[in-house]
Amino acid sequence: MKNIVIFGAPGSGKGTQSDKMIEKYGLNHISTGDVLRGEIKNGTELGKTAASYIEKGQLIPDDLMVSILASVYDSFGRDSKGVIFDGFPRTIPQAEALKKMLDERGDKVAAMIELDVPEDELMKRLILRGQQSGRADDNEETIKKRLVVYHSQTMPLIEWYKQEGVHYHIDGLGELDRIFADICQVIDNI
Secondary structure (H helix, E strand, C coil): CCEEEEEECCCCCHHHHHHHHHHHHCCEEEEHHHHHHHHHHCCCHHHHHHHHHHHCCCCCCHHHHHHHHHHHHHHCCCCCCCEEEECCCCCHHHHHHHHHHHHCCCCCEEEEEEEECCHHHHHHHHHHHHHHHCCCCCCHHHHHHHHHHHHHHHHHHHHHHHHHCCEEEEECCCCHHHHHHHHHHHHHCC
């Protein structure tokens, strides 16, 4: 099972590249944002608990998030070719919790793929995305705040995955197909 953590700043191309990996390799995809919205919409017990935190403007505790991810992960079954984790982990305690959850199932993260894009390019991409999609959070002020948060959390997590021996740096600037080819080279060799 090839479990992959896709990692990168907002606007680095995680969603686009995840879609291409799903198509080529038949991987499942867990986007924490999508999962939370789904659990809440479906009125599950986990969803109700998550909603109670969100309604108060609080972050969802790591143990609850891992329970939700474990539930989705298990739903894919043992025949799954692997899972792309998108949006999780974001901190070292979350990475440790994900590792423990996978260990309990005899699985592991095979690769942490970091899409590295210069900040000026991220700004251009996100502002364009905001203009095209109407996403309210894609404005310059909010983007700058999101990037500060990302960078403050990122470096420790990148180092953590380097120590785990599964960190792969991908230059996320340039042609979409070249970036995907670089990702495929990583996946094909794990």
